[in-house]
Amino acid sequence: xxxxxxxxxxxxxxxxxxxxxxxxxxxxxxxxxxAAWELATAAGLIPELLLPRxxxxxxxxxRMMLSGELPEHALSSIWREAAxxxxxxxxxxxxxxxxxxxxxxxxxxxxxxxxxxPLPKSALIPILIVWLGIGHLSKIAxxxxxxxxxxxxxxxxxxxxxxxxxxxxxxIMGTGKRKLLWRVIIPGALPxxxxxxxxxLAVSFVLLxxxxxxxxxxxxxxxxxxxxxxxxxxxxxxAIFTLTLLGFLADRLYLRFMRRILIWQREDQE
Amino acid sequence: xxxxxxxxxxxxxxxxxISPGGESxxxxxGVDLEVRENEFxxxxxxxxxxxxxxxxxxxxxxxxTGGELVxxxxxxxxxxxxxxxxxxxxxxFPWRTVMGNVCYGLEEQGLPRPERTGRARELIxxxxxxxxxxxxxxxxxxxxxxxVALARTLAYDPExxxxxxxxxxxxxxxxxxxxxxxxxxxxxxxxxxIFITHDVREAVYLSDRVAVMTARPGxxxxxVETRAPGSSAGREHVETQExxxxxxxxxxxxxxxxxxx
Numbered sequence: 001x002x003x004x005x006x007x008x009x010x011x012x013x014x015x016x017x018x019x020x021x022x023x024x025x026x027x028x029x030x031x032x033x034x035a036a037w038e039l040a041t042a043a044g045l046i047p048e049l050l051l052p053r054x055x056x057x058x059x060x061x062x063r064m065m066l067s068g069e070l071p072e073h074a075l076s077s078i079w080r081e082a083a084x085x086x087x088x089x090x091x092x093x094x095x096x097x098x099x100x101x102x103x104x105x106x107x108x109x110x111x112x113x114x115x116x117x118p119l120p121k122s123a124l125i126p127i128l129i130v131w132l133g134i135g136h137l138s139k140i141a142x143x144x145x146x147x148x149x150x151x152x153x154x155x156x157x158x159x160x161x162x163x164x165x166x167x168x169x170x171x172i173m174g175t176g177k178r179k180l181l182w183r184v185i186i187p188g189a190l191p192x193x194x195x196x197x198x199x200x201l202a203v204s205f206v207l208l209x210x211x212x213x214x215x216x217x218x219x220x221x222x223x224x225x226x227x228x229x230x231x232x233x234x235x236x237x238x239a240i241f242t243l244t245l246l247g248f249l250a251d252r253l254y255l256r257f258m259r260r261i262l263i264w265q266r267e268d269q270e
Numbered sequence: 271x272x273x274x275x276x277x278x279x280x281x282x283x284x285x286x287x288i289s290p291g292g293e294s295x296x297x298x299x300g301v302d303l304e305v306r307e308n309e310f311x312x313x314x315x316x317x318x319x320x321x322x323x324x325x326x327x328x329x330x331x332x333x334x335t336g337g338e339l340v341x342x343x344x345x346x347x348x349x350x351x352x353x354x355x356x357x358x359x360x361x362x363f364p365w366r367t368v369m370g371n372v373c374y375g376l377e378e379q380g381l382p383r384p385e386r387t388g389r390a391r392e393l394i395x396x397x398x399x400x401x402x403x404x405x406x407x408x409x410x411x412x413x414x415x416x417x418v419a420l421a422r423t424l425a426y427d428p429e430x431x432x433x434x435x436x437x438x439x440x441x442x443x444x445x446x447x448x449x450x451x452x453x454x455x456x457x458x459x460x461x462x463x464i465f466i467t468h469d470v471r472e473a474v475y476l477s478d479r480v481a482v483m484t485a486r487p488g489x490x491x492x493x494v495e496t497r498a499p500g501s502s503a504g505r506e507h508v509e510t511q512e513x514x515x516x517x518x519x520x521x522x523x524x525x526x527x528x529x530x531x
Binding site: 165172184 | 357
């Protein structure tokens with residue numbers, strides 16, 4: 001239970017290879033599902049009009065990657081996602097912590113937040129398109145508005161929940177009121193902030209795809225909708241596959257980042 | 271001992287706070303107490319009598335609402351590194367290693383890095399945690415965490431050490447060990463100590479004097495001399511008839527209050 005001395009430095013290197021083994025083991029059931037998919041469609045158990053063969057999806061994916069169609073739409077989506085998500089994180093953390101520290105801001109924003117929290121943010125897509133057009137900006141705005149609430153709420157709760165004994169200890173040891181924010185409040189709120197931000201990351205992909213489907217002519221959401229209308233199911237699944245891959249990678253990267261920052265929370269650093 | 275000067279003086283100190291329900295609660299009412307320089311004074315009393323509140327007032331993290339609270343002749347206004355505070359639940363910064371925690375106060379004083387790590391290393395060794403410098407608090411046992419908290423407080427060398435049931439969350443054996451070590455540390459580097467506890471034996475064992483508080487709103491009911499001036503502190507006294515009598519005397523004072531509350 002109790003750790004020995006001075007080994008926090010080389011943890012990452014030691015952990016990598018067993019983690020990779022675990023990774024392959026954990027995802028191996030996918031291979032059976034894909035095999036079942038391929039066999040069922042090849043045998044004609046499921047009509048190809050409803051579900052294309054997995055191998056056809058992969059062929060379409062390779063073709064669309066090489067033609068530059070997928071990368072182009074993917075880049076457009078990635079840009080919107082990155083801009084919307086990162087701006088919501090920056091603003092959300094700032095607003096949430098400011099609300100926790102200043103009563104005036106809390107009283108000002110709280111009713112608004114309570115009202116907006118249950119609103120499905122996708123309902124805002126049409127009006128944002130009217131206001132901001134069918135280009136990048138309306139999508140970024142949708143993602144921003146949808147993500148900012150969980151970030152604000154988690155930052156607010158995190159900052160308010162910091163143990164007052166920690167704050168007292170810091171004040172006694174000479175930390176000034178202003179420095180307290182960086183020295184105690186933010187590090188103390190970090191676990192909450194990071195889990196709220198992860199929720200926002202998941203929400204952001206839903207809103208990205210939804211807003212791209214409703215208007216515009218770029219992005220993976222648009223491509224998915226367009227190809228399904230055109231009856232190119234293999235191509236549509238290739239677009240969905242790309243979206244899944246992007247969402248998965250974003251979440252994995254985020255988790256890795258979160259674990260690295262919160263290394264002090266790990267019970268056993270083995 | 272009785273000749274030495276007064277370090278902290280409370281005259282009619284009271285504290286009213288607003289409960290989460292919005293009512294105002296009188297936590298302590300008219301506490302009169304003089305704590306002498308380099309004295310080890312314990313405060314015992316029933317749960318909720320305001321012992322901890324009084325300690326937080328001395329620390330300056332809560333504000334007095336009535337009466338006068340003075341250190342070295344000047345009214346206490348706000349917290350400062352001259353009065354170190356040790357909590358029952360340690361209050362270590364979980365995102366900082368043992369070294370990072372012990373260095374915190376020294377960082378705030380602007381001590382250059384080589385000096386502060388040197389001083390921190392010395393103290394970590396002194397409390398028996400050599401080899402754990404780079405470990406985070408959540409990997410330590412309760413006793414180890416309290417040692418870190420003690421080292422963190424001693425690092426910035428406060429004149430007054432305020433301890434809020436510091437061993438209350440520890441198991442019985444660790445508790446005895448920590449009491450001995452605290453006495454050793456206290457005799458090495460003399461400090462004024464105010465020690466809050468539920469445990470009458472602990473109070474008698476550690477202290478020069480024990481103050482008994484009444485049920486809420488707390489006042490000082492009686493102050494009992496527990497160590498003859500000039501005599502040494504140590505485990506050997508625990509077996510003596512005198513020790514047992516002091517424990518019984520104080521316990522009967524506390525018991526009356528527990529019954530009332």
